[in-house]
Amino acid sequence: MQHLNRYLCIVLLLLMAGNACAQQDIPPLTLKTLLSKIGNTAPSLITDSAGISIKQAQAVETRNNWLPNLKLNYQADIGTNNNTAGPYFGFGIIPSNSRGVRDESNTSATLTNLGIAALDWEVYNFGAYRAQNKVAGSEVQLAQDQFQQSKYQLQTYAIGYYLQLLRLQDYINIQQKNIRRNEEIVRSIRSLAKSGVRPGVDTSITEAELSKARLNNIELENQLKQVQLRLAQMSGLPADRIVPDTTIETKLTASVLLPAISDADTTNHPLINYYKSLLQNSVAQENLVKKQYNPKILLEAAAWGRGSSVDANDHFNNLSSGWGFDRNNYLVGIGISYNLFDIRRRQLKLSSQRAATDYAQKKLNEQKSLLSLGISQANVELNTARERLKEIPNQLKAADAGYRQKLSLYKNGLTDIIDLNAALNILYRAETDYVQARYAFSSALFQKALSGNEVNTVLNLLN
Template sequence: MHHLKRYGCAALLLLLAITGHAQQRVTLKDLLNKVDQNAPELIADSASIAIKQAQATETRSNWLPNLKLNYQADVGTNNNTAGPYFGFGIIPSNSRGVRTENNTSAVLTNLGIAALDWEVYNFGAYAAQNKVAGSDITVEQNQFQQSKYKLQAYTIGNYLQLLRLQDYLAIQSRNIERNQQIRRSIQSLAKSGIRPGVDTSIAEAELSKARLTYIELDNQLKQIQLQLATISGLPYQSIVPDTLAETRLISQTNIPGLIVADTANHPIINYYRSVVKNSLQKEELVKKQYNPKILLEAAAWGRGASVDANDKFNNLSSGWGFDRNNYLVGVGISYNLFDLRRKQLKLRTQKAATDYALRKLDEQKSLLALGVSQANIELNTAKQRLAEIPNQLKAATAGYRQKLSLYKSGLTDIIELNAALNILYRAETDYAQARFAYTSALFQKAVTGNQVSSVLNLLN
């Protein structure tokens, strides 16, 4: 007997441990950390930052010179005539003076060239290109932070919805229990002939309705769990919110005063501010990219041909090898006068883009200020609701108990009892909705004011 008791206690402890593990709660801070690490959207955005960094590295190499090595061997005629022409890139070169008669004898030539061209200085265009490339990285990084911010708001909203649905499920469970209690009472009263049999049918219908509502609420909860599982990488069954979080936030009445909006460093503001800066730097690039260019040119080459200096056409094999060598070095400056007009037109377009970016920045500042004000009003309204709701709940509870007692005594009918039950159910759901509205407004103020971490720290 002693052994049975000992094994029974061990089995009970094991069952409690398993149950506790299965119902382990996920805090909002832990969920947000998982989303930051595993959200597909953030993983893709981080890859786009790497692209911009690679492009910036590529841009920094624009200053490198071109050093081209060329070699060719050709067989053809050497038969020139006088007169100018434009080459258009398709007329082959044929170096030799004009002969008195036509000569179509074949000539073998070979040519090797090493040619350097280098844009040594362009009056700040290289530096402007690098600044724009660096600014592109900053824009992409701020875009990433903005995506994190939006995903954070999305995660918080869904987490609070889970808390609300859990409250609704608990209320619905109590509603089912009350309907079961009413049905048992009716069945007992109907058997004794105090109540008509039709009351049993009405009670069954109400109980079935309560169960269907529970099923629908459970489905909504699972759908939100699936959405959070997609961005967090957690199994959806394990995303069970910490029900005490809502209670902690409601009990700390000084939290709203601690949330001081910091919109100056808000991720959305930082993103649009970086877009404005990027556009301004592109303006500078437009100004610099049409500046004159100082070029260094150099070439060394060797040539050989089967026709000699006496204009004798020798055997083709004598054309191999170089018998003349040359070099050429020069510095030049290049400027296209019509670039003045091109620069004006392009700069006008870029200035329009800058003006648009500034207007978007101002728009986002206004929207954030509006969001903070709306959250403050909603928070104050939610506090007033929470103060008033207990009165409704207390009265509804007392009314239901009174109606249930009267029904059991045969002093009222099933319709009035169900009406009292519905009033109690509505009061409980109103209370759950008021709790949700308060925490939702609190986090809305924190999200809009860039102070989510301050609220999360209060939940520890």
Template sequence: MHYVKIYGCAALMLLSAIAVRAQHRVTLKYLLNKVDQKAPALIADSAAIATRQAQAMEIRGNWLPNLKLNYQTDIGTNNNTAGPYFGFGIIPSNSRGVRAESNTSAVLTNLGIVALDWEIYNFGAYAAQNNVASSDIAVEQNLFQQSKYKLQAYTIGNYLQLMRLQDYLTIQSRNIERNQQIRRSIQSLAKSGIRPGVDTSIAEAELSKARLTYIELDNQLKQTQLQLAAVSGLPYQSIVPDTLAETRLISQTNVPQLMVADTANHPIINYYRSIVQNSRQKEELVKKQYNPKILLEAAAWGRGSSIDGNDHFNDLSSGFGFDRNNYLVGVGVSYNLFDLRRKQLKLRTQKTATDYAIKKLDEQKSLLALGVSQADVELNTAKQRLVEIPNQLRAANAGYRQKLSLYKNGLTDIIELNAALNILYRAETDYAQARFIYTSALFQKAVTVNQVNYILNLFN
């Protein structure tokens, strides 16, 4: 009675541990949500969108006028001579007519200017700049969605790989148990003299090989967990896949036929469409930026000088303060005739870029269509494999049980028993691989046709 209580408590503890572990399994939908929130690549791409938005705000400010405040006080000579020259931007201004003789006396002047220049109209160039900036944002946003789409496919692939490895570990655990069972039988038969001692060594070798395989599979599983942890921010030990979801998905036999390609909102197609649109907006900008410009110019200024109206060089301190005040307002038109040729050349270059973008869009549409066809072929093959492989598994299991019974009764040797065991092991791994290939093909089609959410609702 005491032993019954002990074993009962142990069983309850084991069931509790299994229940807790099942509660902590990570569903694919939950994992994808974490990836959307925590993936470093997506965080970086979202920052790139913010940069484009800031640039668009900056471009919207191009229409603002320039209103400059200037003041200067200068001391020097006022000694002009007649004759024209080009300023080259380095010859200072020196106003007044030419005197009969040279005079190098010092003069103090001061000048204050308020100047306005405003490109008030440029025949659509401002609007074209804003449209390009908006399409730049759209390209960056669609690039973000494409990165999210590819990362989603990467996460799904690794999650399915994790389920496959989990199945392999379960199979390998059963394989170890069978080898241990065989070893116990051999040890019992060897002690009674029915079997030679060498069979024990062979059984030990097979058991060790099974354990080494388990260690290698466990390492592969942890490496896959680490890859998922890097993009999801979850502790890698906590990423335990829900293997029962795979069975639920496989049971949905009509899923492939219900998935309809969503090319209108496909992230890859949208990205290349936005590039085409962006290039066309740049064409419009090229057409507009070389148009004439209508300018508003205005200025008001005051001047003071130590030279009076009778050309007397007075004390320098008399140069402070404004003696004369002026203003000037004007509207002008500016156009460079050679911009016609520049526009033609630049527009030709941009049209070439647009044509390239259109061809890339067509290429992606073809690749998506090919991907759908390949996924359909793979799905059909995987279905046929799933129908056939249970026959292999049943036959292999029956063969192993027969060989084990014959061996225990001394009617066959260890070599044939190990061969039957390996056939059973291969059949179990083939079945797990067939399940993995089917779910991978199903998700590959879902990713290609942009219907991942539809599968996720069935998968979780």
């Protein structure tokens, strides 16, 4: 039984070692690769891409609005031919009955048939077709810029999550160093307690600190996995494969990146382009309102043939004689149509659309202001973070020296566990402050790049 247990333990250790090696063999995922993957597979971008296709199809439909209507109709009817004098409105439900009025009522059945080819074409409407096409084109552009805006926002989120991964990985490394320090202290105290140099209560205090450090490490691991899951949902990559490339931290904090993004390019910024397209679409809609109530020039044409069982002498013949066309006609005409009350309708709708245009213009101005503010804030944060990075090495050096001094004094019985723990906490805080300073600098750097539309410049310099 003991041999079996020993064998199982060996197998378990081998499996754990193999799993650890497999995790270590996972290549780091660069930020540029991650953003490229998100740009191709993000569900929200696929949806926006389908929206572009819809607008493009609608634009093609709009471009064909000028096509005429050519209708072919045929009918065969049995009924009476019994008219009386007097006008009436048809209301679309009173059938036609052509012939003069007879002296007497006659309800004999007749058979007629009628074939018509009718052309109805709005030949010219004083620019309305052109205005419709411009609106359709502006809606396609708006959908495309909305896609780029969504891509930019996803890019922003992805960069933020990636920087969080780097920070959490650094925190985990610091926490593991902290665990090793606490384990070293525990071993020293146990040895000193056995020899009677230190009281046993010191062992309990240090073991509590060690347990706290392990719990903090568990929580950090959980946070890291949560961020990996968010990026996995955005990119379609397995969560355990999203391992940040920690080598870029040194490059991000290098001053060589700053001159490359000193000049912001907000002219073609995705957010600006979207609001520009929104404004242009509203202006196009405004122009369409002006045009769509203009007069319309119409071309009408028709050719038709008729046959009837009633002959020219008003004889009601056999119904079968009503088949076939014995009279043929055609009619061609051109006309103009204009509704005078459209003047008022155009004024009201134009006023409403101009308000929408004014709103779009203000949104564009607001976005430009926000981008400018974002660049200014990023510059301030960059300067502050740079000053932190210059000063923190002094804090780290002093904290490390203080901890080592307190540990040596404690081992020699010259100080107590409280002072040692205080020195350890100061060192731990200095290390986490350094990580936070690097994260703040990197975040400000990318905030400036995002606001200035210079993300690709930074990504190219990181490779």
